[in-house]
Amino acid sequence: MRKITANVYMTLDGRGAFPKYPGWDRPMRTANALFRHMWIARYDDVSTVVMGRRSFLGHHRVWSGKARQPGDPPYQFAYSHFLDRVDKVCLSRRLSTVAWENSRILKGDLAQVLGILRLEKGGNILLEGGPRIVQEALRRRLADDYWFFVMPVVYGRGPRYWSAMKAQNTLKLLEVKHGEDGEILLHYETVR
């Protein structure tokens, strides 16, 4: 069965945002350790990436191969190449077509959509935002594991990942990695 992993980019107060903090904009000529761990090491086992419409369109604009500029570092070309070739699912009720190659549009209850994808042939499935979909996955225990990329900022605004739940969701810690600028990567799996 294909594994479903959710990437959770969050501030210390659990907001889905990308705030500024010392080092956040340091130019990287080569991928840092967290990027290698979160992305490069998974290029071979992830074969489907699922995004909400806004995140999908944002990724297409910024991270597709067509967005790369000649001076961009090689790891960014490799990341864009991965995103171009991987099977991409854009969740949308209002779109009927998308321009990014190897993409399709799905809609419906998130658990049902993920259940259908799970039954398809392929490698693992990555839920890559936005925050509302990931929050739903956390609340409904839809993913098998979660990568929390925690930024060292108490932000005080932006969409929340945590909200009231009827039952607790217990997770098992698999690993912890530290970034160069105070980020922490926490990898947890769902306890079933």
Ligand SMILES: NC(=O)c1ccc[n+]([C@@H]2O[C@H](COP(=O)([O-])OP(=O)(O)OC[C@H]3O[C@@H](n4cnc5c(N)ncnc54)[C@H](OP(=O)(O)O)[C@@H]3O)[C@@H](O)[C@H]2O)c1
């Ligand atoms: N990607 C990330 O991990 C991340 C992290 C932090 C911050 N952000 C920021 O967060 C913003 C986007 O996040 P977001 O949560 O507001 O939006 P999003 O999840 O990227 O997109 C929301 C849209 O997805 C569609 N959708 C969601 N669930 C669906 C379902 N079950 N079936 C069909 N369509 C569904 C709907 O589009 P329709 O209206 O077309 O139906 C909905 O309006 C961006 O500004 C981004 O920069 C992203």
